[in-house]
Amino acid sequence: MKRRLFFVVNQDPWDGSAHGLYCMRHLRALAESAPDGWSIVFVSPSRLPEDFVLPPNIEVVGLPSLRRGSNIFGLHMNAVFHWAAWDFLKKNTRHGDIVATASFPRLFAFLASRFRKQAARPQLIYEIHQLECLSLPPDHKKCRLEFDALALADRLLTTTGPLEAILRQQFPNKPCKRTGLACGYAPVEIKPHLSGQPFRVGYFGSVSPEQGIPWLVESWPVIRQNNPNLELHIFGRTRRGEIAPETDSDQGIIVFSPVPPDELPTRCLDLDALIIPALDRGHRSSIAFTKAYDYVGLALPIVACDLPTIREVLRPEIEALLFPPGDIQALQDSLRRLIDDVSLRRHLHTACVVRASALSWTSRAGQWWSAVTE
Numbered sequence: 001m002k003r004r005l006f007f008v009v010n011q012d013p014w015d016g017s018a019h020g021l022y023c024m025r026h027l028r029a030l031a032e033s034a035p036d037g038w039s040i041v042f043v044s045p046s047r048l049p050e051d052f053v054l055p056p057n058i059e060v061v062g063l064p065s066l067r068r069g070s071n072i073f074g075l076h077m078n079a080v081f082h083w084a085a086w087d088f089l090k091k092n093t094r095h096g097d098i099v100a101t102a103s104f105p106r107l108f109a110f111l112a113s114r115f116r117k118q119a120a121r122p123q124l125i126y127e128i129h130q131l132e133c134l135s136l137p138p139d140h141k142k143c144r145l146e147f148d149a150l151a152l153a154d155r156l157l158t159t160t161g162p163l164e165a166i167l168r169q170q171f172p173n174k175p176c177k178r179t180g181l182a183c184g185y186a187p188v189e190i191k192p193h194l195s196g197q198p199f200r201v202g203y204f205g206s207v208s209p210e211q212g213i214p215w216l217v218e219s220w221p222v223i224r225q226n227n228p229n230l231e232l233h234i235f236g237r238t239r240r241g242e243i244a245p246e247t248d249s250d251q252g253i254i255v256f257s258p259v260p261p262d263e264l265p266t267r268c269l270d271l272d273a274l275i276i277p278a279l280d281r282g283h284r285s286s287i288a289f290t291k292a293y294d295y296v297g298l299a300l301p302i303v304a305c306d307l308p309t310i311r312e313v314l315r316p317e318i319e320a321l322l323f324p325p326g327d328i329q330a331l332q333d334s335l336r337r338l339i340d341d342v343s344l345r346r347h348l349h350t351a352c353v354v355r356a357s358a359l360s361w362t363s364r365a366g367q368w369w370s371a372v373t374e
Contacts (some may be wrong), residue, residue, distance in 0.1 A: 183296045
């Protein structure tokens with residue numbers, strides 16, 4: 001009997017966001033690794049772009065949705081899509097199928113509460129990439145909603161050890177598996193660094209305070225006092241209300257526009273190393289860092305803050321040099337080691353190439369299928 005995985009998200013998966021990119025990588029890998037007899041139906045508020053090619057065993061379904069401005073009140077922006085998704089799933093799913101989502105608790109609670117009233121229904125899978133209780137009081141309505149949604153799942157999947165520990169404590173009788181994330185890039189060739197030439201350190205991603213970019217920009221003049229050839233290249237995006245960093249050539253800070261995911265390897269060709277300067281704030285020490293996985297795949301030498309979830313991906317002195325979050329001196333010392341030691345840079349590159357093979361999307365997809373079909 002043919003079975004189908006219905007993966008439902010309430011966003012445009014082609015919007016360029018990290019979560020949208022995750023969804024597309026995740027579903028492509030699941031399709032390519034699907035057990036015999038399985039296919040995938042991807043349900044979202046958007047249709048497949050004409051120039052986007054997916055494996056033949058993925059069907060993309062775009063359903064009606066309502067979007068509203070941030071200052072407009074009235075019907076909840078998810079309501080139209082929620083009902084459209086329920087109507088579609090009710091008509092098309094059957095016992096033995098899977099309905100799954102990732103990071104949409106309101107949507108999942110809406111669908112799962114209705115499915116659970118049926119005698120024969122699909123398996124309900126929820127992927128947890130972060131938890132509201134890590135940044136809000138436990139009695140906050142968002143926390144209560146999220147845990148109510150998780151309680152409706154048949155199985156839970158998550159990405160990090162800290163998240164898995166919380167879920168096992170909250171739901172001791174519910175199957176829970178950690179699958180991590182995966183790296184989606186091929187290694188970039190590292191180039192020799194010529195004495196006297198700028199040593200370019202790159203950052204890709206959000207420039208929000210918890211990501212450590214304001215701290216890094218403020219600290220950069222001190223960091224490069226003994227390393228005057230250091231340059232910081234920021235390829236960043238701001239959220240609403242955030243102030244973007246500015247180029248300061250005198251201090252070796254160069255700011256670029258955000259880079260589309262498929263252009264990232266090309267931009268890395270001009271870099272000597274990559275950096276993750278995140279601070280230990282809010283939920284940062286518990287959730288997965290997508291860029292840690294992507295940096296491993298690119299295989300440039302990496303300097304990163306020492307957080308538990310980063311250690312799960314980047315092992316100290318193997319794939320990266322780690323420094324305590326917010327420690328200017330330790331970061332300065334790590335960068336000096338990279339500049340001075342060619343063999344260290346080669347070691348980090350080689351280790352990342354090996355590590356990336358174990359953290360591939362194919363490997364992760366195999367773990368995912370194993371967890372939900374066991």
